[in-house]
Amino acid sequence: MQLTIHKTVSNHQIFRMMIQQYKAASILFFVLFATSLLTAQTNENETYIKAGKLFDSENSRILSEMVIKVQANKIVETGKNISIPDGATVIDLSDYTVLPGLIDGHTHLMSLETLTDNHPMAGKLLFEGEALRVLRGAKRAKSWLDNGFTTIRDLGDSGPFLDVALKRAINEGTTVGPRMFVSGPIISSEGGQVAGLLKSKRDVIDSEYTLVRNVDDAINAVREHVTYGADIIKICANNTPNNTSLTIEEMRAIVKMAHRYNKKVTAHATNDLAIWEAVTAGVDAIEHAYQVSDTTLNLMAQKGVAMIPTDISKPLFHKYLELVDFEGDKNQAQQGYQARMQDRLQRAIKAKVTILTGSDNYINFEMPQGEAAKNILKAYEEEGMKPLQILQSSTFLSAKFMDMEDQIGIIKKGAFADIIAVEGNLEEDFSASIFNIKFVMKNGEIYVNN
Ligand SMILES: [Zn+2]
Numbered sequence: 001m002q003l004t005i006h007k008t009v010s011n012h013q014i015f016r017m018m019i020q021q022y023k024a025a026s027i028l029f030f031v032l033f034a035t036s037l038l039t040a041q042t043n044e045n046e047t048y049i050k051a052g053k054l055f056d057s058e059n060s061r062i063l064s065e066m067v068i069k070v071q072a073n074k075i076v077e078t079g080k081n082i083s084i085p086d087g088a089t090v091i092d093l094s095d096y097t098v099l100p101g102l103i104d105g106h107t108h109l110m111s112l113e114t115l116t117d118n119h120p121m122a123g124k125l126l127f128e129g130e131a132l133r134v135l136r137g138a139k140r141a142k143s144w145l146d147n148g149f150t151t152i153r154d155l156g157d158s159g160p161f162l163d164v165a166l167k168r169a170i171n172e173g174t175t176v177g178p179r180m181f182v183s184g185p186i187i188s189s190e191g192g193q194v195a196g197l198l199k200s201k202r203d204v205i206d207s208e209y210t211l212v213r214n215v216d217d218a219i220n221a222v223r224e225h226v227t228y229g230a231d232i233i234k235i236c237a238n239n240t241p242n243n244t245s246l247t248i249e250e251m252r253a254i255v256k257m258a259h260r261y262n263k264k265v266t267a268h269a270t271n272d273l274a275i276w277e278a279v280t281a282g283v284d285a286i287e288h289a290y291q292v293s294d295t296t297l298n299l300m301a302q303k304g305v306a307m308i309p310t311d312i313s314k315p316l317f318h319k320y321l322e323l324v325d326f327e328g329d330k331n332q333a334q335q336g337y338q339a340r341m342q343d344r345l346q347r348a349i350k351a352k353v354t355i356l357t358g359s360d361n362y363i364n365f366e367m368p369q370g371e372a373a374k375n376i377l378k379a380y381e382e383e384g385m386k387p388l389q390i391l392q393s394s395t396f397l398s399a400k401f402m403d404m405e406d407q408i409g410i411i412k413k414g415a416f417a418d419i420i421a422v423e424g425n426l427e428e429d430f431s432a433s434i435f436n437i438k439f440v441m442k443n444g445e446i447y448v449n450n
Contacts, residue, residue, distance in 0.1 A: 101150025106358025
């Protein structure tokens with residue numbers, strides 16, 4: 001009996017020793033294995049990109065003959081005299097201009113309106129459904145990436161936080177697209193932006209917008225958005241095409257709450273009163289700003305409020321007129337539109353308002369939506385901005401607005417490896433060159449390599 005006990009105990013001890021030895025051995029093995037893996041990964045994950053020309057977005061200038069060293073998803077070194085080890089992975093972009101991935105600050109991936117539909121908004125809200133809407137959004141997301149946009153800010157018209165879902169799907173690798181920063185539903189006053197809807201059908205608006213009836217609603221709307229994953233708060237200062245708007249008090253409450261949670265507020269505002277009220281309430285940026293006085297522009301500059309001019313390029317404007325069977329003089333219509341937009345853009349620049357890039361493309365122009373979005377850069381050029389000024393707006397300044405100028409919109413040590421390349425002379429022939437995409441890398445992964 002004793003012997004049995006003794007034997008049992010000793011067996012027990014032996015087992016324990018064996019287990020401990022096994023554990024020690026496996027830890028040692030694991031450490032050795034991990035170290036070898038790490039050493040192997042360091043080499044395998046290093047890529048050297050040779051840039052014939054390189055856009056320095058922070059200083060808005062073109063450098064030549066640069067090398068960018070990428071390790072995994074980050075840029076670890078940039079410079080002229082980086083020695084490239086034998087056998088290293090090299091991407092030769094010597095014939096091209098290399099830029100940080102572009103940023104489109106105003107998208108609606110979950111929205112596409114066909115102009116021939118009588119009620120495109122109603123069709124989208126009543127007949128599309130959430131599943132189909134996100135799947136379509138996912139396809140569109142890829143078209144932005146294909147066109148060199150490695151980051152977007154998606155600003156509503158995306159159902160009940162479907163933008164958060166798509167962002168998650170992209171981040172986890174389920175689907176392919178740019179980095180998404182999202183607003184969730186637009187916070188607006190009664191009616192949202194759906195014109196002509198019957199009051200008895202207002203629940204449609206409730207599911208598409210976060211409606212605010214008073215200051216308490218406004219405060220809670222921000223808390224709700226922060227809870228469900230919004231990165232930025234988008235409001236409708238005025239509800240174009242509907243003729244209602246938020247009050248200054250409601251917007252003040254929104255801004256105060258959003259800033260408390262470190263979120264920026266950007267306001268759809270199309271006329272001078274709405275812009276002035278939103279700026280007075282403390283928003284960080286104004287979308288569109290179609291009609292704006294110099295007084296309001298000066299206030300924007302003074303308070304550091306950015307402007308996102310979502311203008312339409314000449315080719316897209318003509319396409320638009322064609323799609324709606326416009327019967328008047330197309331050139332005259334386009335020139336009239338451009339003159340108005342150009343005047344306010346140039347006045348904004350003169351007032352020293354920061355200009356950021358945003359396409360606001362939600363119209364079916366019968367081309368990939370990301371390609372249509374790219375036209376925003378062309379529109380800025382047509383309205384007199386210089387190529388490097390446009391590029392800085394679409395990279396460094398857009399990143400700075402998001403407090404991310406060390407991470408995106410820039411090619412420097414420590415930033416994410418979001419790198420694109422275009423062919424042609426950007427400074428001499430901007431629109432041809434910027435559309436001539438040769439290479440797109442996001443987060444260290446190559447998506448386009450022509
Ligand atoms: Zn929009």
